Structure formats: C-alpha cells, structure tokens
Amino acid sequence: xxxxxxxxxxxxxxxxxxxxxxxxxxxxxxxxxxxxxxxxxxxxxxxxxxxxxxxxxxxxxxxxxxxxxxxxxxxxxxxxxxxxxxxxxxxxxxxxxxxxxxxxxxxxxxxxxxx
Amino acid sequence: xxxxxxxxxxxxxxxxxxxxxxxxxxxxxxxxxxxxxxxxxxxxxxxxxxxxxxxxxxxxxxxxxxxxxxxxxxxxxxxxxxxxxxxxxxxxxxxxxxxxxxxxxxxxxxxxxxxxxxxxxxxxxxxxxxxxxxxxxxxxxxxxxxxxxxxxxxxxxxxxxxxxxxxxxxxxxxxxxxxxxxxxxxxxxxxxxxxxxxxxxxxxxxxxxxxxxxxxxxxxxxxxxxxxxxxxxxxxxxxxxxxxxxxxxxxxxxxxxxxxxxxxxxxxxxxxxxxxxxxxxxxxxxxxxxxxxxxxxxxxxxxxxxxxxxxxxxxxxxxxxxxxxxxxxxxxxxxxxxxxxxxxxxxxxxxxxxxxxxxxxxxxxxxxxxxxxxxxxxxxxxxxxxxxxxxxxxxxxxxxxxxxxxxxxxxxxxxxxxxxxxxxxxxxxxxxxxxxxxxxxxxxxxxxxxxxxxxxxxxxxxxxxxxxxxxxxxxxxxxxxxxxxxxxxxxxxxxxxxxxxxxxxxxxxxxxxxxxxxxxxxxxxxxxxxxxxxxxxxxxxxxxxxxxxxxxxxxxxxxxxxxxxxxxxxxxxxxxxxxxxxxxxxxxxxxxxxxxxxxxxxxxxxxxxxxxxxxxxxxx
Numbered sequence: 001x002x003x004x005x006x007x008x009x010x011x012x013x014x015x016x017x018x019x020x021x022x023x024x025x026x027x028x029x030x031x032x033x034x035x036x037x038x039x040x041x042x043x044x045x046x047x048x049x050x051x052x053x054x055x056x057x058x059x060x061x062x063x064x065x066x067x068x069x070x071x072x073x074x075x076x077x078x079x080x081x082x083x084x085x086x087x088x089x090x091x092x093x094x095x096x097x098x099x100x101x102x103x104x105x106x107x108x109x110x111x112x113x114x115x
Numbered sequence: 116x117x118x119x120x121x122x123x124x125x126x127x128x129x130x131x132x133x134x135x136x137x138x139x140x141x142x143x144x145x146x147x148x149x150x151x152x153x154x155x156x157x158x159x160x161x162x163x164x165x166x167x168x169x170x171x172x173x174x175x176x177x178x179x180x181x182x183x184x185x186x187x188x189x190x191x192x193x194x195x196x197x198x199x200x201x202x203x204x205x206x207x208x209x210x211x212x213x214x215x216x217x218x219x220x221x222x223x224x225x226x227x228x229x230x231x232x233x234x235x236x237x238x239x240x241x242x243x244x245x246x247x248x249x250x251x252x253x254x255x256x257x258x259x260x261x262x263x264x265x266x267x268x269x270x271x272x273x274x275x276x277x278x279x280x281x282x283x284x285x286x287x288x289x290x291x292x293x294x295x296x297x298x299x300x301x302x303x304x305x306x307x308x309x310x311x312x313x314x315x316x317x318x319x320x321x322x323x324x325x326x327x328x329x330x331x332x333x334x335x336x337x338x339x340x341x342x343x344x345x346x347x348x349x350x351x352x353x354x355x356x357x358x359x360x361x362x363x364x365x366x367x368x369x370x371x372x373x374x375x376x377x378x379x380x381x382x383x384x385x386x387x388x389x390x391x392x393x394x395x396x397x398x399x400x401x402x403x404x405x406x407x408x409x410x411x412x413x414x415x416x417x418x419x420x421x422x423x424x425x426x427x428x429x430x431x432x433x434x435x436x437x438x439x440x441x442x443x444x445x446x447x448x449x450x451x452x453x454x455x456x457x458x459x460x461x462x463x464x465x466x467x468x469x470x471x472x473x474x475x476x477x478x479x480x481x482x483x484x485x486x487x488x489x490x491x492x493x494x495x496x497x498x499x500x501x502x503x504x505x506x507x508x509x510x511x512x513x514x515x516x517x518x519x520x521x522x523x524x525x526x527x528x529x530x531x532x533x534x535x536x537x538x539x540x541x542x543x544x545x546x547x548x549x550x551x552x553x554x555x556x557x558x559x560x561x562x563x564x565x566x567x568x569x570x571x572x573x574x575x576x577x578x579x580x581x582x583x584x585x586x587x588x589x590x591x592x593x594x595x596x597x598x599x600x601x602x603x604x605x606x607x608x609x610x611x612x613x614x615x616x617x618x619x620x621x622x623x624x625x626x627x628x629x630x631x632x633x634x635x636x637x638x639x640x641x642x643x644x645x646x647x648x649x650x651x652x653x654x655x656x657x658x659x660x661x662x663x664x665x666x667x668x669x670x671x672x673x674x675x676x677x678x679x680x681x682x683x684x685x686x687x688x689x690x691x692x693x694x695x696x697x698x699x700x701x702x703x704x705x706x707x708x709x710x711x712x713x714x715x716x717x718x719x720x721x722x723x724x725x726x727x728x729x730x731x732x733x734x735x
Contacts, residue, residue: 029684029730036511036720036728040713048709052370052716054510055723064709070495075446 003094003102004057011107012059013037015049039115056093130331141313143234143252148310151224158220162383165213172206175199176442184444200442204323204334211410213344214387215349216326220386222353223319230312237304246298252276252309254302256294270608274298276306322348339417346414350388357388367398367556367591374399386410395456395464397556401473408454412438415459430463436494437465450505450516456553461524463489467498469505470516477508477515477567479722480557481706482550484574484600487525497521507708507719515723522549525575539606540578540669541574547582551590551626554583558592567724569595571707574629577601578669581612589613589625595620595721598680599705599714603669609679616679620721620729622714623674624688624699630674654670683721684730685714 004012020041021027031038031052038052046066051058180199183192241248247255253275258268269292276299294435326345328338360381362373385393386407391414392406393399412434419431434457441452456466472478481504483497501519506514523546554568561568570593572580581604583590589612590596596614598604599622607617623630671678687713688701704710705718717729 028686031730036725037717048712050712055512058510066709085117106461
C-alpha cells in the first residue's frame with residue numbers, strides 16, 4: 001500500500017476529480033474534512049465510484065455496480081501488487097514508499113486541498 | 116475412539132441395559148452396590164470422543180478445506196471438498212451425540228448418587244437403632260415401650276416401606292411401640308430411594324437407547340431432526356443435574372464470572388446440552404457463544420426440516436443462508452463471522468457479528484426495524500449491512516466489529532406504517548430491554564479497557580434503541596448512538612439518551628417518507644393510507660397539514676433542530692413520486708454502499724470513534 005503524504009493528498013484528489021468530471025461522472029457528495037476527505041460520484045451507467053482517505057492517510061477506491069442479479073464473482077486473475085497475508089484480518093495500513101506520492105513537500109504548481 | 120470402546124458393558128447404548136436390567140427387580144442391596152464412578156468414567160470416555168470429533172471437525176473446516184480451496188482448482192478439488200464437508204458433518208454429529216451421551220450418563224450418575232445417599236442414611240439409622248433391614252426392604256424392630264395394660268414392653272414387629280409418600284395413613288388406634296414409627300420411616304426411605312432409582316434407570320435407559328445414528332456415512336437432514344429430539348430428551352432428563360447452574364437472572368458480569376469459574380468438563384457439558392442457552396447468554400465470551408450457536412444452528416435446521424409449515428420453511432431458508440455464510444471460505448481481509456445468537460422463537464432470532472466483538476476496539480450493533488424477521492432476505496440483506504459497515508469501519512481506525520442484532524420481534528406489517536402494531540411502542544420496549552442486556556454483555560466481555568461502542572437503529576429499530584436508552588443506566592457501554600430512517604425514538608431530545616447530545620447522530624434522507632410520518636394525532640386522515648403501497652396520499656396530506664411542525668410518529672423528529680442531534684449527510688434517495696413511479700427506496704438506502712455510500716462511510720466514521728470527521732447536514 002503506497003504511502004500518500006498529507007502534502008500530496010490534494011494532488012491526488014485533484015487528479016481524480018478532474019478525471020471523473022472529464023469522464024462525465026456526476027459528482028454526488030464530498031466530505032471536505034482535512035483528515036478524512038472523500039468524493040462520491042456516479043457514472044452514466046449507474047456505477048457508484050468513490051475515493052476516501054481513511055486511517056493513516058490510506059486511500060480507498062470503491063466501485064459498486066448497479067443492480068444485478070446475485071451471482072458468484074470470480075477472483076481477480078491478476079496478482080495484487082502488495083498481496084495480503086492470508087491470515088490478515090484487517091487490511092494493513094500504507095507501508096510502501098513512493099518518491100512522488102510519499103514526498104513531504106507539496107507538488108510544485110498545485111495547491112494543497114484541491115480546487 | 117478408544118475411549119468409549121474400552122468401557123466394557125457401559126460402552127454403548129446397550130450399556131444402558133446393564134443398569135437398565137435392574138429396573139423391575141431393583142433392590143436396595145443392588146442400589147447400594149451401583150458403582151456411579153463407573154458411570155462417570157464412561158461419561159468421561161464419551162466426552163473425550165466428543166472433544167476429538169470436535170477437534171477433527173475444526174481441522175477439516177479451518178485447514179483442509181481452506182487449503183484445498185486456495186491451492187487446487189477443478190472438478191477433482193471440488194469433489195474432494197464435498198467429501199471433506201461430509202466428513203466434517205459426520206464429526207459434528209459425533210461431537211453432538213457423544214456430548215449428549217456424556218451428559219446423560221453423568222446425569223444418571225448424579226441421580227443414582229442422590230438416591231444412594233438417601234439409602235445410606237436410612238441404613239445407617241437402622242444400624243444405629245439395631246433394626247434389621249431385610250432383603251425386601253422391610254424393617255424389623257425389637258420390643259420396646261410399655262403396654263397400657265400390663266406394663267410389659269410392646270412386641271417388636273416388621274414395617275414395610277411405602278414408596279409413595281402420603282399413601283400410608285398411620286393408625287392412631289394401636290398403642291405404639293416407639294420403635295414402630297422409626298422403623299416405618301426407615302422402611303419408607305429405603306422404598307422411596309429404590310423406587311426413585313428405578314425410575315431414573317428406566318428413563319435413562321430409554322434416552323440412551325434413543326441416542327443412535329442412522330446406518331451409513333451420510334448425515335441426512337432426518338438425522339439432525341433426530342439429534343434435535345435427542346438433545347431435547349437429554350435436556351429434560353438432565354434438568355436437575357445441569358440447568359439450575361445457568362445464571363439466567365444474574366448480571367452479565369456475574370455470568371462471565373460464572374463461566375470463568377467452571378471446569379473444562381463442565382463447560383463442555385453445558386455446550387453439548389444447552390448450546391441454545393449458552394449461545395444466547397449475555398456475558399458469555401463471543402467465541403463460546405459462537406461455538407454454541409453454530410452447534411445449535413445444526414439442531415435448529417434439523418428441527419425445522421422436520422416441519423413443513425410456512426413459518427418453518429421461511430426460517431429454515433434463513434438458517435441455511437446463515438450456515439452457508441459461516442462455512443464460506445474467508446478471503447484475506449474478509450471480516451470473520453461470529454454467530455452471537457440464533458433461535459426460532461417468535462419471528463426468529465439472529466445476532467451476527469462481523470469481526471470479533473471481544474477483541475475489537477470499536478463495536479457497533481445495528482437494530483433493524485419494521486417487517487424484519489428471520490427470513491432469507493434478512494440473512495442476505497440485513498446481515499450484509501453489518502458486513503459492509505465492518506469493512507468500512509476497519510478502514511478508519513482501530514479494529515472494528517459490526518453486528519446485526521435481531522434479538523426481538525420487530526413489528527410485522529405488510530401494509531406498512533398504518534396499522535396499530537407499528538403505532539404501539541410495546542415491541543420496542545421489550546426489544547429495548549433485550550438490546551440493553553446484549554450491549555451490557557459485550558461491554559463486559561470486550562477485552563479493551565474502554566471499548567468504543569455504537570448503537571444504530573434503523574426505522575422502527577431506532578424506536579427500539581430509544582427504548583433501550585430509557586432502561587435504568589441507559590445502554591451499558593454505549594458511547595455513540597445513530598438513528599437512520601427514524602419515525603421518532605420515543606423521547607423528545609437528544610439529551611435524554613444518556614450519551615450527550617454531541618454523540619447522537621441522525622441520518623434522514625430528504626425523500627424518506629418514514630422520517631416525516633406525521634404524529635399520531637395529526638395523521639387521522641393520513642394514517643389509514645399510510646401504506647408502503649400507497650404512502651403518497653398520507654405523505655402529502657400529512658405534510659400539508661403539518662408544515663413546519665417537527666413532531667413525527669414516535670415523538671420529536673430526531674432530525675429536527677429542537678431534538679438536538681447531529682445530522683450527518685446521506686443521499687437524498689429517489690423521490691417518492693419519480694419517473695419510475697412511486698418509490699419508498701429512500702427509506703432503505705442508508706446501508707446500501709451502491710445507492711448511498713456517503714451514509715455508510717459516515718456511519719463507519721462514527722462507529723470507528725471518528726465522528727468529528729463526519730460531514731454534518733443542515734438540520735430540518
């Protein structure tokens with residue numbers, strides 16, 4: 001799990017926000033709390049997408065499909081980049097350093113806190 | 116399995132006839148010689164067999180099946196898993212039946228020992244008085260006293276015991292030899308001990324003969340139906356031996372201490388014979404409740420499968436779905452499931468925790484509302500709500516568990532809110548008491564010094580949570596309270612809930628008609644039409660008649676400013692009258708991560724003890 005520093009959090013939210021709007025997603029709600037910002041949007045075909053910043057700055061993307069009949073969902077064929085310990089009961093907190101996302105300085109040219 | 120096999124005559128149900136054969140001809144001499152220690156040894160042997168079966172089942176379920184599923188694909192692997200499942204069911208059945216045998220034998224020994232004590236007391240008294248107890252139980256006594264006429268000692272005699280108290284009326288006409296009454300008393304005690312022992316022998320012989328499995332390796336549903344009957348029979352017989360011990364009237368803390376003070380053997384017996392009671396007892400640790408309820412689930416499914424009425428079919432479908440979830444292979448990151456309560460009484464009971472409520476720092480319990488009962492929809496939908504909440508809460512802070520609590524009979528009203536069953540708060544009062552007890556149990560069993568606990572009420576469940584707060588001492592351990600889709604909670608201010616108004620949260624979707632149900636007085640026109648099928652008229656009438664008023668069905672609207680709670684952001688939900696026709700979905704989307712993830716995440720923040728990060732919505 002990549003560590004996203006508080007300084008770079010605004011950059012990430014801004015990038016995602018722009019991409020969602022450009023893709024025609026309808027923005028539904030936003031939590032603008034500085035430690036737990038979140039964005040909720042809906043795609044044209046009814047998928048609910050969200051990005052939340054949770055404990056220790058961990059970012060979660062979620063996509064929920066609109067109504068479908070109940071069915072088994074196959075496992076992802078791709079190996080996760082940071083596979084979980086099979087015994088893990090909770091998802092571990094961010095622990096992978098990225099020179100860009102984990103940097104303790106704001107990205108040049110971007111204002112902290114998004115728009 | 117060498118344990119029971121090595122127990123000779125007492126090794127199997129046939130062993131019952133070893134002592135059972137005494138039945139018709141039981142004498143006091145035979146009763147005196149019955150070796151209860153051997154019965155208890157036999158019980159221990161069955162207990163060991165039961166434990167081994169339990170361990171084997173556990174190994175299959177938690178290791179073999181999971182490893183196979185993780186590492187092997189294809190038809191052969193699936194077939195192997197199916198066979199292992201059957202083996203696991205066999206072990207579970209062995210565990211249950213051996214556990215019942217053990218307690219039946221212990222209970223028989225318990226009753227025999229009691230009668231031996233009575234007998235020994237009588238024999239000791241006879242010896243002290245130099246009376247003779249004959250083989251048939253009659254007691255002869257020597258000359259004693261003074262005759263009324265000649266002053267000579269009265270002749271001795273022989274008294275025969277009467278097994279049923281009250282049958283022998285003492286004659287006051289004969290001048291008594293003082294020994295006569297004493298001898299009669301001794302003879303009666305001997306006779307009653309022999310009779311009671313014979314009764315017990317007969318009863319247990321029948322029970323032990325009944326503890327038999329079908330031929331073959333399969334454990335069909337009928338066998339579980341049979342096992343449910345076996346458990347009931349042993350329970351009834353062992354009533355005096357075990358049941359009085361269960362501290363139903365004690366506080367959760369006292370119950371926890373009671374359980375901690377039992378020996379392993381005692382715990383195993385309670386789990387084998389009373390899984391239904393131990394599993395639902397507040398104050399018992401979650402792991403123990405879970406183990407008991409998983410066993411009881413099998414017995415309940417067996418019991419319901421033996422019936423074909425609608426009620427049984429509905430509940431059985433729910434239990435099977437819960438059983439499926441309990442047996443599903445967990446993926447990394449999945450919250451583990453604990454079955455904290457299960458029952459078929461009333462509309463059915465199920466309390467399911469996602470995450471361990473004893474080891475988690477944050478524990479939230481959700482009380483469902485109107486029209487909730489133990490059916491398949493509940494087992495999929497309502498349980499899924501707690502699961503989603505557990506996953507979302509775990510993201511925000513320390514370990515979290517979320518529980519769906521169906522521990523009461525929620526009102527059933529297929530027509531919606533208009534009927535009287537809903538208007539009354541009686542179900543909420545009963546449910547509130549139970550819910551308060553349940554949370555008190557968690558507060559005691561949680562291993563953290565100060566766990567963070569949250570009570571969440573949806574719909575009528577918010578009225579139930581409201582009632583729980585009015586119990587003496589409020590809801591034990593609860594720090595935060597959340598109401599969603601609430602028709603009122605029975606009190607008029609957030610200050611009256613015992614947690615401080617800053618810890619009371621309300622989610623009310625703009626289009627949720629239930630949160631706008633007009634108060635009873637104002638709704639004379641609307642109430643009759645207050646149906647989920649046709650709430651529009653009621654809503655419109657009520658709203659127009661009631662504009663600006665903040666009273667709802669059960670008191671103040673908790674989302675109103677005068678109530679004083681913190682309103683958090685939820686989606687508006689689809690409008691009542693929209694393009695797709697009439698919709699009341701806004702009432703049921705608070706837990707739906709697709710329709711209203713904002714609501715789910717906000718509840719998760721509150722449950723994680725991070726309520727200061729929740730976005731607050733403007734109050735009505």
